[in-house]
Amino acid sequence: MILDLDGCRLLNLYTEATDGSAIETKESALVWHYRDADPGFGFSQAKEMLDHLESVLANESVAVKGGQFIVEVKPQGASKGLVAEKIFTSMFENGRQADFVLCIGNDRPDEDMFEIIGNALSRNMLSAYISVFACTVGQKPSKAKYYLDDTSEVITMLEFLAKATDSSASSEEEAESSL
Incomplete structure (x- = not known):
């Protein structure tokens, strides 16, 4: 820079x-x-x-x-929102759409990122079956749908997500092995 x-x-x-x-x-x-x-x-x-x-x-x-x-x-021009938009656009242009987005921010500059996700949803650049988790940490009001009080809540949420992913992967493996 x-x-x-x-x-x-x-x-x-x-x-x-x-x-x-x-x-x-x-x-x-x-x-x-x-x-x-x-x-x-x-x-x-x-x-x-x-x-x-x-x-x-x-x-x-x-x-x-x-x-x-x-x-x-x-x-100027460098932001998490622009990076998110470039990722979504590139995927869409290559015939792919995100089906899961986790976005966590704790500051005013992160609001661009939350807005870009909303724009990508409204422009159908993301999968119709998408799960979007836009979380603001310690800041209200926000364009993010979810609110976490502090970084300890972020860690807890990520731990729960990891456990859910592990149990989902285990269930898929069990289903495949029984075939």
């Missing part, structure tokens, strides 16, 4: 000035987290940082967004 050096310096300055904050480098974004910072101070630092980044990076092709305990800087 190409990010103006002034933007990187700015993230570092706010990290040094805000105990409990950290920078996460993702494949397509830089994310400043302040979940472990003093809530009031972290929020005011995030608001101030957003203003600074927007002015410093005004001529760059990046998007600066605030979310739940984060400030994210990423190239």
